[in-house]
Amino acid sequence: MSSEDFLQLTYDEQVDLLTTDGIYIGKRGLRPQVSVLYQLDTFYVEILYKKYRLHISSIRCSTSTAILDPYFELLDVPLVID
Amino acid sequence: MTERFEKEFIVVYADDDPDDIELVTEAFEQYAFNVKLKIFSDGLTTLSYLRNLSVVDDSPCLIILDINMPGVNGKDCLKQIRQINQLNEIPVVLFTASVSDRDKEFAKLYNAGFINKPLSASQMEMITSKFIEHCNSDIRKLITK
Numbered sequence: 001m002s003s004e005d006f007l008q009l010t011y012d013e014q015v016d017l018l019t020t021d022g023i024y025i026g027k028r029g030l031r032p033q034v035s036v037l038y039q040l041d042t043f044y045v046e047i048l049y050k051k052y053r054l055h056i057s058s059i060r061c062s063t064s065t066a067i068l069d070p071y072f073e074l075l076d077v078p079l080v081i082d
Numbered sequence: 083m084t085e086r087f088e089k090e091f092i093v094v095y096a097d098d099d100p101d102d103i104e105l106v107t108e109a110f111e112q113y114a115f116n117v118k119l120k121i122f123s124d125g126l127t128t129l130s131y132l133r134n135l136s137v138v139d140d141s142p143c144l145i146i147l148d149i150n151m152p153g154v155n156g157k158d159c160l161k162q163i164r165q166i167n168q169l170n171e172i173p174v175v176l177f178t179a180s181v182s183d184r185d186k187e188f189a190k191l192y193n194a195g196f197i198n199k200p201l202s203a204s205q206m207e208m209i210t211s212k213f214i215e216h217c218n219s220d221i222r223k224l225i226t227k
Contacts, residue, residue: 027179054202
């Protein structure tokens with residue numbers, strides 16, 4: 001599936017697809033304004049919440065790895081290396 | 083005066099994410115009448131609690147384990163739970179944001195359920211009933227909203 005095809009789906013369909021096929025990358029922000037990032041096929045999908053896991057504010061897609069940057073900044077690199 | 087005695091069922095939930103703990107706690111509030119959620123933020127303290135249950139303590143009716151926890155993760159925790167005689171038949175559910183066939187296979191191998199963390203309100207609404215479905219049938223009948 002391409003990101004264009006994904007964006008044609010309804011929110012519910014997008015969320016269901018992410019739940020079954022998405023690869024979870026990370027989470028950032030403080031509740032309730034939390035974002036989570038998934039990889040789906042060859043693109044990334046970020047869910048931005050108004051209320052974490054309850055009220056989605058928007059869903060955005062990107063094929064650019066730049067979308068990963070804010071998530072990688074949160075990683076504890078020494079912990080990952082260990 | 084008639085007093086109705088309701089048995090309290092213990093559900094153990096281990097997760098290092100405070101947001102998810104809060105959401106699952108809120109989700110279980112509908113069962114607050116006879117379900118008590120015991121929360122731990124890592125695998126090690128979960129195991130310590132479970133190992134120290136005495137024969138007079140009620141065993142949990144369900145153990146929910148986040149997979150990605152620091153130290154002893156949910157999968158290691160599950161492995162060790164299955165080595166505790168008193169607990170090797172207790173229903174366990176691996177609860178995770180990751181979708182991995184390997185993790186699903188792992189859960190199956192250790193006789194555990196596998197539930198993805200919900201991403202929306204509609205999925206969140208179903209989460210407690212999905213958890214309760216993993217309890218044994220006698221207990222399921224007694225758990226009330």
